[in-house]
Amino acid sequence: MAPKPILVKTTEPSKSILFTPSRVVSRPDNLEGGEETEIAAQISVPQDGGWGWVVLASAFISIFILDGVAFTFGSLLNDMSLDLKITTSLLPLVNSISVAIYFIAGPLASAFINRFGFRACIMSGSIISAFSLLTSYFSTNFTSLCVFYGCFAGFGYCLINMAACLIVGFYFEKLRSLALAIATTGSSFGVMIMSPVNTYLSNLAGWRTTTLFHSGLFGLIFFIGMTFQPLLSLTVMKTTDDPTRTVTYLPNLSTAGLKSHTKSKTEGLVPTATERLFGAASNLNFPTAAAVVDDSVHGTTSQPGPSTAAVSKLTLTANTPQAGISPRQLKQVQSIISKPNLNDKNKKAVELTVNIESSKTTGCCGRLCQWDEHIPQSRPMYRDDAFYEGKLEKLPAYQKSMLETPTEGKTGLEYQLAVSRAATAVDLRERRGVFTTAARRVLATMMGPKLLKKKSFLCLCMAGLLVYVGFLVPYVYIQMRNEMEGIPAKDCSLFVSVIGLSNAAGRIILGAIACKMEPVNLFSISMLIAGASTILSNFSFTLYAQYLYCFLFGFFISCMASLRSTIIVSIYGLDNLTNATGIMLLFQGLGSLFSTPLAGVLKDFFGFSAAFINAGAFIILGGLIILPIKKFAREERDKETNTSRNK
Template sequence: MPPKVIASKLGNEPNKNVLIIPSRIISRPDQLEGGEETEIAAQILLPEEGGWGWVVVIASFCSIFILDGVTFTFGSIFKNMKEDLGESESLIALINSLSVALYFLASPIASAFINRFGFRLCVMSGSVIASSSLFCSYFATNYVSLCVFYGGFAGFGFSLINVSASLIVSFYFEKLRSLALSLASSGSSVGIMIMFPINSYLVKLAGWRAVTLLHTGLFGVIYFLGMTFKPLLSLTVVKTTDDPTRTVTYLPNLSTAGVKSTSGVVSTATERLFSAVSNVNFPTAASVVHEGILTSSNQPGLSTAALSKLTLTAHSPQSGISKRQLKQVQSIMSRTSAKEQDKTKNNIEVTVNIEQPKKRSWWTRLCHWEEHTQQARPLYRDDFFYEGKIENLPVYQKSMIDTTAEDKTGLEYQLAVSRAATTADLRERRGVFTTAARRVLATMLDPKLLKKCSFLFLCSSGCLTYMGLLVPYVFIQDRNTIAGLDPAHTQLFVSAIGLANSLGRLVMGTLACKIDPVKLYMISCCISGVSTIFSDVSYSVYYQYSYCFVFGFFIASLASLRSMVIVALYGLENLTNGTGMLLMFQGCGSLVSTPIAGVVKNNFGYSVAFYVAGIFMTISGFLIIPLRKLSVKENEIDNATRKNCYESK
């Protein structure tokens, strides 16, 4: 018997471009050992795979162009700001270090806000905060004010823009995801390459305050670019039982309960951060929808009741669903229904309602604000921070192999990497730090990885790398000008770093698909450090350009390989946690980077400052060497421990 589809319409005239599949969720919470049982649902965002997604790529490119074009070209206004304020070089350098440090340190908070309020609201809020802070910096007459506005508030705005603009692209694409992310992230290198000479020229004409005023306007432009980050179509998938009083449920409070993961290993959460538990303590959407992951009758967790009904709820943006999306959802509905019917041998009922379109004037349509879909939870995906090719991920390969061509619904990968959400979480509408935000903070700042010696090595490497990375960006122009090089060339050295960085991102990303990303990351850090140590061997124009190219090319690995290194060592399920902790260490390194270089320069000269920066980066590369062996040993110990725990239970 085929799946039963009931179609109805609301209003006088149907709109075939809008599809709503209402949910029938009835729960009966049971008091079980360890807490109260709670409903869960699978929440999935559907990628558009082109179309408006390319508009988002362009907007993301422009946003990152402005962001990094301002953040990493501080060296162009450094000397003029020092002369204006009359402060030491180390104190002036601290202003930029504060903003760059918050650029990284505030990333977990920015990610939590994205999960709560959506990409568009966060990037537009970041634009307002950064633009207002830089505008206040224009009028600042003392050092403390600049630290507060240029360093503190602007840095937080930078973080909101960075996380939103860098990662929204990954949700609009699946097959072309790596290409789209590469194009968007190249805005960083192009921004540095173009903005540094522009800033240097304007500083000579009108001083650093006029340049800051220009930056204020540029960050204001990001507000309008962020308007293109419109919400995506999302699906909530829920399986219910034949018994109308029960539904598939899950126990999120894991303080005393063991939960069987998709790998078949029982994990126990003994700590709660921010009154929430980490994503890894929730099953994947695929486990809930397709497998069930039923626990034993004497253990709290998922209900053991038989599954029979499948409910899909489409949460469309207020602009409606395009014809292509409509066909995609209808295909998903029919295939998923047939697939689940074949599994359960029961009838699957899918209800389709056709909504009456709202008539709006041209002005209303132009200015209409599409609100963030409350049910969307983008950071509940394990691959949120992944920048490599998803085809290389074991979870992607498994999701494709385990499903025949006839059974494919187009959701296999999304289900495999999306963590389930409680229905209580999805119903929250008020507040800032709701479950949606707190759960992301608990995931990104979970200290469990710090118990691994290999991860401490990786974090130490990240900290040391950023202690040296900012030095060439800030001081190379002034160092070479003092050495007697033509200012027409010295103001182009940072641009040369930016050009090499854009090439390095593409090359490193491609090589990481064929070479171990851990080894590639280690080699890149070492070469960047060694080249910086020997950067003053000659002050020939050609030698300095060569140094800038080598440094910029290999330092690109920090951005392009970070997520792949974490996945290679600790698995995709730990990517969000590993990225959050690593960003904190990188932020700490950025905070002390240029101030230390300024102090060293004042006492020993520029050569020693670059020596120290190069040594930091070289040591960071050496710290990566034992990571692979350490990680393998730690995984063996963890697997043995989990196996013993599972057998004992």
């Protein structure tokens, strides 16, 4: 069907723009249930400042509260054990369950973000976490703690973490790596501040009052999350008046874009087991927004044929949030619409006007009090770089988008077009239900098992699992161990704070070094130092030796979070980042689940030394097992190249 002219009411008629749509082809899409529909591309427009700084501050505070509670459980351990009469070996299982679900539920939380938006998810996570900790205040047995403090709170943690960490990357482009670094250091500072605070409150009023205090902090995140306002997004729709023309998706869309045919039925791809399970195709089955636009504008296809006939149209719709858009965003919209290569005097002009309501965007208080509804068409998790935390300038996709576009034709949205995957019109029109295509497609993308067939990726996953088996042990047990070794309690309450402070420094410094050094080697060296220092911490219990250990452990263990996306992209490419991250979160969660319970058993039978030696050994093993990953990856690429040549 042909698009109708678009008209969005405006308070500033002078902002109306005329543009001429180019050819497109009608696309029956059997990946979405066999219905004939158009292919659309959805991109968000970053602000790179302005309200983005408010969002950044809110994300920092949210992560501060979240990890400040989740990773300082050890400060409550003694009082909880005495009150509930549960051994300190079994009780940390509660924290392990919550941290495990914190990671394992990542794909599900990402799917909900794609369906309902960042703000709805962080506010829901706030309610779930606050209610779970409030219920834990009344707990009198181990089982109820596992259910509420562990399972339900862990899921709330996951929703908050995913929303707060991911939204910053959508508000910034040029300053994205800096903004993400600031936001994620909220975790380190939260651990640093909350550890002594928890110890003080626990000694003063008990663990129940401290948990009630934590419940109130999570309740604050509900209001902080209100700042996560929707961004301006653009929908690029391709349609045609010719019902006989169809297009299918190529199995490898990274370079080819779309394949055009003139026939009655579409040749579909054979769905994978994951796609059959979730009833949706993964992101890799769809072209990028840049491919959609370029194919329309230039009339290019991967195969020769009559597809160059002028029968198609390109329709661009601005989905403006209720609070309006900034002048910079308006300029970007005007620029992309008025690009010289989008003009064609032989086609009908489509009038597009952008809604600007400046009265709603004046002042911070006005923005906070104005409730903006989620834009239903928004699909943030269709971006390949959603989980990327490194410098965009290092990405081939960013370099290509900047170099291949002439200066006079740049719109400022080339990179967004290059990393955003297309959607179908059926997907964008779905408004009801929880597990719609928007949610199921993210699950299919993050849970796809294709990478698990690679030895290199299995090494990466095992490295994550092994490191997280040892990761939680110092956070939970170092205060108790050092008190038993005769270090004053007031100093013991600061050890986890030192870990948090050095962790913040490590995220920034090691992240910068990773831009100059091979990230796999940096990760391996860091894990070796973190693991070795954990083992050696058993041989000297002087105050300064323990402070040195906490600094070294916190500084180098930060690599596990800060280098994950960089390592994945360097080996498997940006288009596999979402899939690899989803699977790695499962392995990290599994490692966290066994971390402190295993250490508790070893503590009971052999003492704290055995628990810390075991934790350090697992961290070292995680650093060693990742070393052959580059070699395995080269062998896999060579094998794939030879196979393709033989075909």
